[in-house]
Amino acid sequence: MSTAPTIYISNLRLDYKNKPVFSELNTSFTGGMFNILLGTSGVGKSSLLKMIAGLLPITQGEITSDHSEALSSQISYMAQQDLLMPWTTILQNVMIGSKLRKEKKEKTRALHILKQVGLDGAANQFPFQLSGGMRQRAALARTLYENRPVILMDEPFSALDSVTRSKMQEYTADLLKGKTVILITHDPFEACRLGENIQVLAGNPVQIYDIPPIEGTIPRHPEALNLQQAQAHLLNLLIEKNILQ
Numbered sequence: 001m002s003t004a005p006t007i008y009i010s011n012l013r014l015d016y017k018n019k020p021v022f023s024e025l026n027t028s029f030t031g032g033m034f035n036i037l038l039g040t041s042g043v044g045k046s047s048l049l050k051m052i053a054g055l056l057p058i059t060q061g062e063i064t065s066d067h068s069e070a071l072s073s074q075i076s077y078m079a080q081q082d083l084l085m086p087w088t089t090i091l092q093n094v095m096i097g098s099k100l101r102k103e104k105k106e107k108t109r110a111l112h113i114l115k116q117v118g119l120d121g122a123a124n125q126f127p128f129q130l131s132g133g134m135r136q137r138a139a140l141a142r143t144l145y146e147n148r149p150v151i152l153m154d155e156p157f158s159a160l161d162s163v164t165r166s167k168m169q170e171y172t173a174d175l176l177k178g179k180t181v182i183l184i185t186h187d188p189f190e191a192c193r194l195g196e197n198i199q200v201l202a203g204n205p206v207q208i209y210d211i212p213p214i215e216g217t218i219p220r221h222p223e224a225l226n227l228q229q230a231q232a233h234l235l236n237l238l239i240e241k242n243i244l245q
């Protein structure tokens with residue numbers, strides 16, 4: 001059994017103020033892989049991620065994994081905003097989980113992770129002193145410090161310029177190798193660059209569309225022919241099936 005679990009969604013329902021967003025949702029996110037979730041705005045992607053993270057209650061249906069440990073203890077959740085604490089340094093931000101759990105801080109490991117994301121020079125700086133891309137890398141470092149087998153990422157690179165975004169995609173693919181990643185994006189190119197398993201959440205009633213797998217290891221090179229073709233296929237499929245209308 002993989003240490004990075006597969007996650008199963010069974011007959012899941014989401015309501016806000018007694019209005020259904022989705023119901024009878026069934027899918028799975030493969031263990032140890034990059035699972036990409038695309039979808040129409042407002043279809044419920046962020047809410048689904050929060051339900052998996054245990055941040056939203058489940059009223060109907062189930063979220064389970066093929067691991068005996070409770071899913072909630074295996075998850076690190078990286079929100080759309082970097083959520084860095086403005087009053088403390090980048091190093092302290094990376095180790096914030098230890099502080100909140102009243103555990104010993106692992107400074108050497110945190111510094112090593114900051115080096116891995118190219119931020120060793122920024123350890124003693126405050127978030128306001130960093131660029132958007134650096135802040136995102138700091139948030140990624142904090143996620144890596146938690147060292148959980150499941151990583152949930154909600155549009156982690158949406159606010160970045162295209163070059164920084166491309167670099168972040170590479171860091172993320174390398175550093176999260178072997179973990180179960182669920183990453184939400186609106187960008188078909190990002191989906192094809194990083195996706196080992198791509199799904200689209202869309203329609204009325206809301207359903208899951210599986211996208212055929214793309215060959216090659218991730219991160220796929222921006223110039224790779226199969227990446228260009230996969231992106232064109234995905235766009236075509238979304239338009240043909242009217243999925244993202």
Ligand SMILES: Nc1ncnc2c1ncn2[C@@H]1O[C@H](COP(=O)(O)OP(=O)(O)OP(=O)(O)O)[C@@H](O)[C@H]1O
Binds near residue numbers: 021039041044048
């Ligand atoms: N706290 C809330 N109270 C009431 N309705 C909410 C709440 N949070 C989300 N919703 C509604 O639930 C639906 C799903 O929201 P969610 O943020 O999960 O969608 P999404 O697919 O992630 O959207 P986007 O791609 O625009 O971020 C939307 O119609 C939204 O307005």
